[in-house]
Amino acid sequence: MTGTTERWTPVRQRGPSPAPAPAPADPERAASVRSIAEELSGVRGPLLPILHEVVETHGFVHDDDVPVIAEVLNLSRADVLGVVSFYHDFRRTPPAAHRVALCRAEACQARGAEATYASAADRWAGSTEVEVGEVFCLGNCALGPSGTLDGTLHARLTPDRLDALTEEWAR
Ligand code: FES
Structure with missing residues (x-):
């Protein structure tokens, strides 16, 4: 993410300020x-750091956040919205109570990650309490299939092990 930060941050607008939000x-x-936004507006390429902080603090980027950020950075709302919608990290809805992120990169695939992913996706389909997502390498390849449960790294995940680890999560 760091390497792409500056490439996708829009240039500041010239001319009149956008209409008030x-x-x-x-x-x-x-x-x-x-x-x-004000605190981070002085950093180089401030939009991405601001959006990351908004997600970190509030869980997601609400529609109402967009004009506020645009106004502080003197950008159009479309500029901000374009960046928000480009990156998956900037979710637009509140997160579920629990998150399963399973690695689907090659090393983990070779160790059976797809079966674990399919099982988790099926188990939690339609759940508002648990989200299942995919990641591509967590740097734990030798101990795959790898994944995180609410941000905590787990190794050698199988469908049964995942079920056991998430046993107490409500459906
Ligand atoms: S490929 Fe899954 S952790 Fe590296």
């Missing part, structure tokens, strides 16, 4: 997002 539905959140 409409009043956000959650003024407290808007104030927090504004504070994040």
